[in-house]
Amino acid sequence: MKLSPTLKVVAGLAATLVVTSACASDRGSDPGAVVAAPAAANEAAAPSESKFGTLESPCGQGDAKGATDQGISDTEIRIGYGDDRGYVKSPGLNREMGDAVAAMIDWCNAQGGINGRQIVGTHYDAAMTQANAVTQDACANEFMLVGHGFAMDQTSEQTRVACNLAAVPGFTAAPDAANGPMKYQGVPFPVDFANGSQWFQLAEMYPDLVGDFDVINSTMPTIIATTTKIRSVAESAGFTLKDCGVTLNYDGEPSYVPFAEKYKECGVKGLWTSRSASPGELNFVKALDQVGINPIFMGEATWYADGVSEWNKDSGLLDNLHAGMTFQMLEHADSVPAVKKYVELVEEQGGKTALLGMQATSSFLLWATAAKECGSDLSRQCMIDELSQIHEWDGGGLHAVTDPGNNMPAACGLVVTLKGAEYTQAFPAGTANFKCDDRYLVATDRSTWGTELGPDRIATKFLNPNIIRPTS
Template sequence: MKPNKTAKLVVALAATAALVSACAGDRGDDPSATSNGASVATADVASKSSDAKFGTLDSPCGDGDAKGATDQGVSDTEIKIGFGDDRGYVKSPGLNKEMSDAVNALISWCNDQGGINGRKVVGTDYDAAMTQANSVMQEACASQFMLVGHGFAMDQTAEQTRVACNMVAVPGFTVSPDAANGPMTFQGVPFPVDYANGSQWFQMAEMHPDLLNDFDVVNSTMPTIITSTNKIRSIAQAAGFKLKDCGVTLNYEGESSYVPFAEKFKECGAKGIWTSRSASPAELNFVKSLDQVGIDPIFFGEATWYGESIASWNKDTGLLDNLNAGMTFQMLENADKVPAVKKYVDLVNEQGGKTALLGMQAASSFLLWATAADECGSDLTRQCMVNELSKIDDWDGGGLHAATDPGKNMPATCGLMTSLKGAEYSQAFPTTAGEFKCDPKYMVATDKSTWGTDLDADRISTKYQNANVIKPQS
């Protein structure tokens, strides 16, 4: 139960609306995280006294009288949380760095208001470098209260460790099926295996009703992309598409030449191509090959195709002027229309960080975590956090994204579509910038054969469950 609190000290940030706080957090070496290049983010508590909001969300941060060493990583004065990304991955330096930039900024923003009920948030910033996710998890298990706003591409390698040590998590994103529906996991923007937001395919059908029989999907050799692609096929079918089967499978590590694969799409008559892969150098080489064989299909993908590096590449080539990417988040270009996006941008820029879509995802999850932690008050335990997080059934991060149901691990039933021209993204659908289109049919129950894991009656992955897993209590 939330105790009576003294009036909250809050920062004078009411005028702006950006997600990730920019009050500079001190960073130093953390003995518990040295092998992964982790650092600690802290901030001095400022003494300011105006109402603070994050977009439409009342700030969950502020002064208070919470006391007690109630759980690992919690004391009278501090709450230790871990976060991080894969920025040290040698093949893609800085990978997902925007996620840590967002959480660092929000920690500072929160601490400037007094922390959570008066306890300062102390963050350990981990670098999983793609292949070190389990090492990061082992270190976090030894010292942190929770993991918050993180995103590790190889999260499947760390999930057994996380569940075994009862590390409750509020990730910015998950990748593997067992993590997406893992026990003790809640996300600001859920991506479960058994339900999907299919808005991008339904909206593509509205934008190009004449092409329902002319799209195909690029297959991959990577297991997680295979799972994602299989799910996409079922979503496309639900939206009325009859996908071609051009027989194109690309090696995740790259091909010596992509021209033969582009020729296959040309011979097949594909006028639209979906990829479940992000815009890696190899994928951009594939885009070049489409131009080389003389075809210009709609190139269609996840929200990961919305980003500064892609816009920069297209400025020089123009080969993605036919790009569409579906999103449940607001575009950064809509900051002048959406206060939460403006707040995110302002705060991260203040701290010299990188703004990007994954940063907004991390920010939403941090705010979700802080909202539940605020409700726990002095009784800040992992059990209380699981209880409180499981109750949150309507969440939009203060306006950063379409409403989701984190407590039940259900995605949004809204979306928008972006397009790219030169180096400029714009909202293609619906036509009014800053608006989503919502429809119950966008929620698609996926075929069980695409899940990649077994779920129990509560839709929780059974793979690593044990008798000590923390479950919600009424």
């Protein structure tokens, strides 16, 4: 079975930086450590449903009782999840997230649910522009939002906070959402810290080019915030970025050739994009070839995608593509039990598999792990208390170790490259391993945050006296 890394376009989502591993808590003692994934053979004896990779399943029978909060009864836990699949300009946008959570709900319920309560999931299609409308609906009906990803979450964050709708999203995009209250993620992407592994690793791969890169600017506000942040991260990794003065219209350009010419005149040998592989971005790649330059093209994990490899299969124009990730490659399923399990569960339901799907899966498992600990006392307060105490998390081996309780990203990463239609791991050497280094965790400049944070690193914009805070 060939595993296709299908990853739909998600506009401006720097939040999708992702990788896997066993980067353990002692990684600081060996800052240059390369960490291998758990071997599949070690899991062979485990019952298929008792574990998700290295993680003991949080699902199972039990005797939890009580209508302890909105959406909770003796027999049910109601959660909302979703994506932007109905966006007319990009049908199926991040659909893999909803597909993943739907598969995980069925997997969990087949084992008895959470302490005996069945999970009832409501799928919300935000269709890019309806994030606030679906959040209003969830406010009235759901216990929590879990594993979702809405690209325009800046339009719904005030609503979510006002109704105390706790959430464990698959990704966040807007600054106020990334550091929002009552919110924990399997793979955090806060505004004040970043996983800069891809820049440090690129510097190791191409040390002679650290003065020859530039970042592609965009007119989209989310991407503007992201590229500003990326510039500071790149500088922390030793890059002296050019400023060629090129900004691409998010809605497209009549011709990308003048912009490519400007990069040629500027002498760039490497380009970073925070935009996903949209048709416009691919046309820009064609324009670079038309003017006779072939810079290293580097982007977010969203460039590790089925559509990208199909596009490159005949042209080869992206054979210079590099993508930084903190998740395992889907091609590594045979050596990474968690990836194999994810693929099996989603494909059994005819869903799409992709990095964002693994990201949603990790957040679902994080949510379920905390919910199990709450038992009959399941409430939003208990969930906030439990989630705030989880400080080492890799989704059973789906990605590098993060600290959800403190909203801190991983300090590990890998780089993939593309040749024709085939992705391979380019750095570090080997298969299904990551390089970890404390330097990869970069404190970003306050000017790049896009929001104000309190002393607890929570965005202050929508705070009110009634938000739920950890009690310990």
